Amino acid sequence: MDVIWQATLASFSMLMTLDDRLIEVILLSLRVSLTALVIASLIGLPIAACLAFTRFPGRKIILVSFNAMMGLPPVVVGLVVYLLLSRSGPFGVFNLLFTPTAMIIAQVVLVTPIIVSLCRESLESMRREYHDALRSLGATPAQAISVLVWDGRFTLATAHLAGFGRAIAEVGAVMIVGGNIDHVTRVMTTTIALEASKGDLVVALGLGVVLVLLSLTINFLVYGVRSLGEAKVAS
Amino acid sequence: MIKFSLSVALAFGLGLGAIMSLIMGLVPGGSILNGPNKTTDSFITVASTTSTQNSGLFDHILPKFKATSGISVRVVAVGTGAAIRLAQAGDADVLLVHHQASEEKFVADGFAAKRYPLMHNDFLIVGPASDPADIKGMADSAAALSKIATAKAAFTSRGDESGTHKRERGLWASAGVDPTAYSGAWYRETGSGMGTTLNTSAAMGAYTLSDRGTWLSFANKQNMIALVEGDPRLRNDYGVLLVSETKHPHVKTRLGQIFIDWLLSENGKAAINGYKIKRQALFHTAA
Numbered sequence A: 001m002d003v004i005w006q007a008t009l010a011s012f013s014m015l016m017t018l019d020d021r022l023i024e025v026i027l028l029s030l031r032v033s034l035t036a037l038v039i040a041s042l043i044g045l046p047i048a049a050c051l052a053f054t055r056f057p058g059r060k061i062i063l064v065s066f067n068a069m070m071g072l073p074p075v076v077v078g079l080v081v082y083l084l085l086s087r088s089g090p091f092g093v094f095n096l097l098f099t100p101t102a103m104i105i106a107q108v109v110l111v112t113p114i115i116v117s118l119c120r121e122s123l124e125s126m127r128r129e130y131h132d133a134l135r136s137l138g139a140t141p142a143q144a145i146s147v148l149v150w151d152g153r154f155t156l157a158t159a160h161l162a163g164f165g166r167a168i169a170e171v172g173a174v175m176i177v178g179g180n181i182d183h184v185t186r187v188m189t190t191t192i193a194l195e196a197s198k199g200d201l202v203v204a205l206g207l208g209v210v211l212v213l214l215s216l217t218i219n220f221l222v223y224g225v226r227s228l229g230e231a232k233v234a235s
Numbered sequence B: 001m002i003k004f005s006l007s008v009a010l011a012f013g014l015g016l017g018a019i020m021s022l023i024m025g026l027v028p029g030g031s032i033l034n035g036p037n038k039t040t041d042s043f044i045t046v047a048s049t050t051s052t053q054n055s056g057l058f059d060h061i062l063p064k065f066k067a068t069s070g071i072s073v074r075v076v077a078v079g080t081g082a083a084i085r086l087a088q089a090g091d092a093d094v095l096l097v098h099h100q101a102s103e104e105k106f107v108a109d110g111f112a113a114k115r116y117p118l119m120h121n122d123f124l125i126v127g128p129a130s131d132p133a134d135i136k137g138m139a140d141s142a143a144a145l146s147k148i149a150t151a152k153a154a155f156t157s158r159g160d161e162s163g164t165h166k167r168e169r170g171l172w173a174s175a176g177v178d179p180t181a182y183s184g185a186w187y188r189e190t191g192s193g194m195g196t197t198l199n200t201s202a203a204m205g206a207y208t209l210s211d212r213g214t215w216l217s218f219a220n221k222q223n224m225i226a227l228v229e230g231d232p233r234l235r236n237d238y239g240v241l242l243v244s245e246t247k248h249p250h251v252k253t254r255l256g257q258i259f260i261d262w263l264l265s266e267n268g269k270a271a272i273n274g275y276k277i278k279r280q281a282l283f284h285t286a287a
Helices: A002-017 A020-053 A059-069 A074-085 A100-136 A141-151 A153-169 A172-178 A188-197 A201-234 B002-026 B050-054 B057-069 B080-088 B100-108 B141-151 B163-175 B194-204 B212-217 B253-264 B266-273
Strands: B043-049 B072-078 B094-097 B112-128 B155-157 B187-189 B207-211 B224-228 B235-243
Touching: A002 A201, A020 A059, A020 A100, A020 A141, A020 A153, A020 A188, A020 A201, A059 A100, A074 A100, A074 A172, A100 A141, A100 A153, A100 A172, A141 A153, A153 A188, A153 A201, A172 A188, A188 A201, A188 B050, A188 B194, B043 B050, B043 B080, B043 B253, B050 B057, B050 B072, B050 B194, B050 B212, B057 B072, B057 B253, B057 B266, B072 B080, B080 B094, B080 B100, B080 B163, B094 B100, B094 B253, B100 B112, B100 B163, B100 B235, B112 B141, B112 B194, B112 B212, B112 B253, B141 B163, B141 B224, B155 B194, B163 B207, B194 B207, B194 B212, B194 B224, B207 B212, B235 B253, B253 B266
Parallel strands: B043 B072, B043 B094, B155 B187, B155 B207
Antiparallel strands: B094 B235, B112 B207, B112 B224, B112 B235
């Protein structure tokens, strides 16, 4: 218990002083995970919309596959991306291994299934709910979709938060493809793993608390925007 | 319909992009694709061991090298076995590890022209102060391991093909004991780095073999102490190798050689020998 208390104090002093190294690591974490989220969203949302609004043979299989891929072990994704980006691998010439770009690629693989599955789920339930009403109003399919997506924007945002949470908290993949190189690919989670392996449990846990606070802040921000939006919708 | 979904996705992306560009603006040189990847950057990638990183050696010497040469050194710290595999795949320019036999094989296989002996320190057997197998102060490390086996006292092994792990297995062979027969009983393979294995040992009250660098800098010793040291068989030699250009034409041999030359120079040696924790030097270069 003592360690936890010390770690909490350590995290506050870290946040108070905010030294350059901590800022560097936090910003790189945010840069990698947010970029991964944007790319995963660009890939995942159209797929989710297609799966929610169309019916075709094999759709169920794709659907279940995406659901299953939400549980992809990060370390496996890391290994596969490593093998692809290694100089001995098919994409070695691009020289991407041990760069933030490699970490982004790995996280896109981890986050996309979450975006697809959760967005598809919410779009589909909205579709069931409003289908008849929209049909009776004579809305075209395009109009119907735009209404549903707009109406579902808050649940879609939650799906993105889940995806972001997966990315920012993940250590297995970024450790392998990033290499935890100081000032280049060292992010919050890999720093925590490194400090823990040095036996600096207080620093490791302190950084953990900082990471949780960061995550909380982002979630509160989104929640705030959402509440504002909902208040507006209600009025 | 697909066109529409795309535009929805784009709108989402733009929103997120706006937030992101705010953040990216704060990151020095923070463009997604070519930030740290610029060809103008002169850097080399060094595959090395957790012992050199966890002990803090690189944090001590690399800034000095950067100051004289302008070359950044990117260290990927994994076990010796994994480091060698990275170098064989061409994912590193320089290899800095501690298992001479593997290093010589690396040279024999044509992945490097030669092995440069760099520095040494030693391994030691550490364990709980209560010392259930009664090995404290023994001069013969293999005999100490035999005693641990006889007492069936808990022993944690790296179990990760690292240099330390290979050395540990060598010592067990000298002791005439096959500990893997007891894996899961008193012999526990963590499959992790030195620091994690020390954390595990401290929590379980187990013995383990550690390099001195990691041991001295390790902050979570709890009630563990050094028990067996000074056996010549516990000497721990580090070698440095430049990955061969013939195997991997993209390797930065010129910059890599500058780094190796610096390590072996008087300045490099002074930097290595000057790294101390509690007034104790962690690594010693060859005279």
